[in-house]
Amino acid sequence: MRKQTLNIVFSGLLGIFLLSCGSKETKDENQNGSESLLGNITIDGSSTVYPITEAVAEEFMKVASQVRVTAGLSGTGGGFKKFARAEMDINDASRPIKASEDSVCASNNVKYIELKVGYDGLAVVVSPENTWCNDITVEELKMMWEPAAQGKIKTWNQIRKDWPNQEIHLFGPGVESGTYDYFTEVIVGKSHSSRGDYTASEDDNVLVQGIKSDKNAIGFFGLAYYTENSSILKLVGVNSGNGAVLPSEETVKNKTYSPLGRPLFIYVNDKAAARKEVQVFVDFYLENTKTLTAEVGYVPLSDTEVADERAKFSSFIKNISPAN
Known part of the structure; x- marks a missing residue:
């Protein structure tokens, strides 16, 4: 039942995303029924947030089978070390980023967005x-x-x-x-x-x-x-x-x-967020976090909070450079 519901949600999200792309190439691919997401998404960080991310990734890959999502759990601090060096796309975090970690991100030209995904x-x-x-x-x-x-x-x-x-x-x-x-x-x-x-x-x-x-x-x-x-x-x-x-x-x-x-977060690298598969994955994450967060034993966001985080991410991707 969960798979069927999430498939329907994902199909809607994917359709909206493809329509918003607006390019002739995308429209032609969509009309031919051959459009599919491709790529790899790398995630690391908090062992606390990991079960939520794992559940989201599992469901996402069922409906986007050509996207490979890999998630590690080296701890929030360990994850931020890799994230600040641009070694991964998304960091799971059970606390906000520290000023010292933000400084390392800045020195490596890593820009990011913080998104709340639940409470613990x-x-x-x-x-x-x-x-x-x-x-x-x-x-x-x-x-x-x-x-x-x-x-x-x-x-x-x-x-x-x-x-x-x-x-x-x-x-x-x-x-x-x-x-x-x-x-x-x-x-x-x-x-x-x-x-x-x-x-x-x-x-x-x-x-x-x-x-x-x-x-x-x-x-x-x-x-x-x-x-x-x-x-x-x-x-x-x-x-x-x-x-x-x-x-x-x-x-x-x-x-x-x-x-x-406390609140729980994911941090998304701006260069990663410029990629189509990451954009769709993160929106899928936020759209389904309320259900999946509760399923793995955490406290979900309210409907208003979900809408706010999705709007925040949408605004973020409108202001970043397209992926090369």
């Missing part, structure tokens, strides 16, 4: 065997994760007196991850700043397995990965001053899950 909540999780940690305050999270905690905050009862005198084992994304950057910014107070003695991985599944099997473990990653593994993990409520709140579509949308709710 960062889930704080423990093992189901952990019977004491049902909620945690922002201040307690900071006490665990700030750089000054290394070598000093070692046991659970140092965080809350009625918790056990057992070692805390911390798990989290690697330092190239946008999830790590966002968490440290809103919890520790400074992006890319935390204690270093934690188990880090860019692969959220590694974190899931590590936390699941250790009753003294606590960690964080995107809500979608908790949703996929809710039967083997325990979600912890986060209290920012108004009582503990669990992340959900509703609490992320209404911003009561604060400060761990």
Whole structure:
């Protein structure tokens, strides 16, 4: 059913795009029924945004079989390094681009557009065997994760007196991850700043397995990965001053899950955006992000937000030079 619906949507988008091209060659090809999209689209970046992009790419290639879309997941920061060197077309990002990354883009004459594709909540999780940690305050999270905690905050009862005198084992994304950057910014107070003695991985599944099997473990990653593994993990409520709140579509949308709710983005290189297959792919992405974002466990944009992002992209491609 999803495939049939998306085929219909794509056919409409492709038809609109071809009509807008206006060239005699395109019209003749369309009349002969031989018009098809060709090319390769390269994507890298956030492991959090990856499942959305993967779902979009899968559906897109079903209806545009001669376009090859490849997506990697080297983390938001790792992706921006490649993106700033013009080594790929699109970067998935779980945080906005940093000033330092923007400067590298500028030095390499890489212009881009930022497009919002959904929302996510960062889930704080423990093992189901952990019977004491049902909620945690922002201040307690900071006490665990700030750089000054290394070598000093070692046991659970140092965080809350009625918790056990057992070692805390911390798990989290690697330092190239946008999830790590966002968490440290809103919890520790400074992006890319935390204690270093934690188990880090860019692969959220590694974190899931590590936390699941250790009753003294606590960690964080995107809500979608908790949703996929809710039967083997325990979600912890986060209290920012108004009582503990669990992340959900509703609490992320209404911003009561604060400060761990965040927007998700894709960044598109202007030279890539000048290519027809990229233009159609990105519009397909935005048109279908509401459905596919929800299917893979994230919080979708509203209809108004989708329309705004599509209009933003349309305006962007009107002001870039045609592809060579």
